[in-house]
Amino acid sequence: MTDTQMTLQDTQFDDALALTLYVVQQQTGYPLDQLEADAEFETDLGIDSIVQLEITADLLARCGLPSDSGKLSGAASIDEMARKLARAFDGRPVAAPPAAKGQGKTAGDGELLDMLLKTPHKAPKETPTFPAPTTETRTMRDFADMPHRDLFHKVEAFDAFYKTQRDAGFYWYGMPLESPCQNRAVIHDEVSGQRTEFLMFASNNYLGLANDPRVIEAIRDAASRYGATNTGCRLIGGSNVLHKELERKLADLKGTEDSIVFPSGYSANVGTISALMGSRDIVFTDALNHMSIQDGCKLSGASRRIYQHTTGALERALERSADADGGRLIVTDGVFSMHGDIVDLPRVVELARKYDAKVLVDDAHSTGVLGKTGSGTSEHFGMKGQIDLELGTFSKTLAGVGGFVAARADVVEYLRFYANSYVFAATIPAHVAAGLIASIDIMKSEPQRIETLWRNIDHLKSELLKAGFDLGETQSAILPIVIGDDRKTLEMGRAVRARGMFCQTVVFPGVAVGDARLRISVTSEHTLEDLDLAAQIVIDSAEEVGVQTHV
Numbered sequence: 318m319t320d321t322q323m324t325l326q327d328t329q330f331d332d333a334l335a336l337t338l339y340v341v342q343q344q345t346g347y348p349l350d351q352l353e354a355d356a357e358f359e360t361d362l363g364i365d366s367i368v369q370l371e372i373t374a375d376l377l378a379r380c381g382l383p384s385d386s387g388k389l390s391g392a393a394s395i396d397e398m399a400r401k402l403a404r405a406f407d408g409r410p411v412a413a414p415p416a417a418k419g420q421g422k423t424a425g426d427g428e429l430l431d432m433l434l435k436t437p438h439k440a441p442k443e444t445p446t447f448p449a450p451t452t453e454t455r456t457m458r459d460f461a462d463m464p465h466r467d468l469f470h471k472v473e474a475f476d477a478f479y480k481t482q483r484d485a486g487f488y489w490y491g492m493p494l495e496s497p498c499q500n501r502a503v504i505h506d507e508v509s510g511q512r513t514e515f516l517m518f519a520s521n522n523y524l525g526l527a528n529d530p531r532v533i534e535a536i537r538d539a540a541s542r543y544g545a546t547n548t549g550c551r552l553i554g555g556s557n558v559l560h561k562e563l564e565r566k567l568a569d570l571k572g573t574e575d576s577i578v579f580p581s582g583y584s585a586n587v588g589t590i591s592a593l594m595g596s597r598d599i600v601f602t603d604a605l606n607h608m609s610i611q612d613g614c615k616l617s618g619a620s621r622r623i624y625q626h627t628t629g630a631l632e633r634a635l636e637r638s639a640d641a642d643g644g645r646l647i648v649t650d651g652v653f654s655m656h657g658d659i660v661d662l663p664r665v666v667e668l669a670r671k672y673d674a675k676v677l678v679d680d681a682h683s684t685g686v687l688g689k690t691g692s693g694t695s696e697h698f699g700m701k702g703q704i705d706l707e708l709g710t711f712s713k714t715l716a717g718v719g720g721f722v723a724a725r726a727d728v729v730e731y732l733r734f735y736a737n738s739y740v741f742a743a744t745i746p747a748h749v750a751a752g753l754i755a756s757i758d759i760m761k762s763e764p765q766r767i768e769t770l771w772r773n774i775d776h777l778k779s780e781l782l783k784a785g786f787d788l789g790e791t792q793s794a795i796l797p798i799v800i801g802d803d804r805k806t807l808e809m810g811r812a813v814r815a816r817g818m819f820c821q822t823v824v825f826p827g828v829a830v831g832d833a834r835l836r837i838s839v840t841s842e843h844t845l846e847d848l849d850l851a852a853q854i855v856i857d858s859a860e861e862v863g864v865q866t867h868v
């Protein structure tokens with residue numbers, strides 16, 4: 318490399334960096350003065366992989382580079398991306414836009430960036446190619462962001478991809494049940510037209526309450542008493558005495574002063590985080606948290622710090638922001654929904670106290686599973702009533718639909734007026750609340766359900782471990798069979814179904830690309846025979862498709 322080239326490269330880097338900073342600011346809303354050149358996308362800025370893709374696509378489009386060139390992929394920080402961008406031009410001026418062509422403009426002459434910033438973002442028109450299923454290497458992530466003038470370009474590309482995957486038997490998402498969802502369920506395969514009774518290992522009905530006659534009777538009774546639905550949101554005519562009773566029961570279950578019911582667990586996360594956090598605040602969120610948490614963090618407008626799933630990473634993120642103004646919230650799943658491990662809550666709370674942060678724990682997969690009475694993560698650690706915000710969903714153990722947050726009375730009151738998903742949305746109907754009240758009562762009066770659940774978890778887990786499967790760090794009713802590769806996981810899911818067992822096949826966006834897995838959910842309704850059969854099916858399927866085990 319000559320000296321002239323060297324200089325050119327240096328100035329190119331400066332321009333590329335300025336452009337990258339600008340695009341990051343445009344795509345994330347971060348003020349420029351908060352963007353350091355060496356900031357890492359995920360750990361320092363909390364910019365997730367989807368937004369990183371958007372930044373990459375925007376930069377490539379602005380620079381007239383092909384969107385599938387891969388030239389910017391793998392950059393973990395702003396300056397690394399800028400370096401890759403500068404390198405992509407290999408001595409040429411960085412992305413001279415059409416207006417500059419032939420006008421003798423060069424990189425680093427001070428005008429290039431101006432020109433780039435004025436260049437409208439023009440996505441190239443591309444013709445999609447749809448490889449045959451046997452050669453398919455794309456994942457669902459490839460369709461999350463496909464810049465194109467025709468907004469539906471990605472829709473058409475995904476439709477073709479999805480149909481080949483579905484017709485090959487890989488994607489079985491959304492196939493309808495034609496029976497109650499118990500330890501077995503009849504599912505209608507809409508592609509083949511077949512109806513099959515499966516061993517059901519994809520349900521979150523952890524304590525078998527979804528079909529309990531007492532729960533169903535309570536629902537029937539309340540529906541005939543209060544009608545089909547509420548006719549307004551909670552603040553305006555939509556509150557029923559049963560909502561109030563349910564909120565008291567939940568507060569009692571959690572050992573808090575009060576609780577608030579939301580239309581869903583998703584909206585509980587989105588509404589609560591966005592109500593409490595604003596642009597001056599910082600939210601610390603585990604990289605493996607549920608999407609409803611990540612979306613709540615984005616919507617809140619707070620600065621996000623995504624930490625990589627360890628309390629060490631959390632502490633480093635807290636330390637780096639120790640001098641910042643504004644409030645702090647640490648949000649974590651209690652049981653991580655795709656991994657099954659339990660958060661180290663005592664350490665999280667200790668760090669929260671040290672750095673003046675509040676804590677929100679999402680107990681979607683802990684309620685009815687952790688703690689002697691099924692209260693969740695805080696009970697499991699002997700910390701009941703000590704967590705600032707405990708959130709849960711009704712769509713799993715409690716056999717209904719909706720979500721809730723249990724907290725101090727004044728915090729709950731605030732949420733009733735500032736959580737938009739509570740204020741501006743109709744809530745669960747009264748008869749659903751009646752079913753939930755019955756479920757909580759049964760869970761309390763029949764603790765043997767939790768004992769049976771744990772007998773079942775331990776049994777299946779030990780069979781799968783004996784067979785050499787990688788179950789990650791699971792400590793809950795979620796048993797992941799970690800495979801990694803999307804394609805192999807889809808083949809494994811198909812092989813398992815062909816043998817009469819149904820469990821979740823989890824690929825992006827449920828987990829990161831490269832971390833695909835089967836996800837087996839154990840319930841108290843499974844018999845020991847079901848569990849042994851399931852273990853054998855998983856073993857035989859792994860052998861068929863060549864999933865590696867450690868024995």
Ligand SMILES: Cc1ncc(COP(=O)(O)O)c(C=O)c1O
Nearest residue numbers: 581582583607654681710712719
């Ligand atoms: C950890 C977690 N939080 C929130 C939710 C959303 O709950 P809901 O289905 O009630 O919207 C889920 C559901 O899968 C979840 O797993």
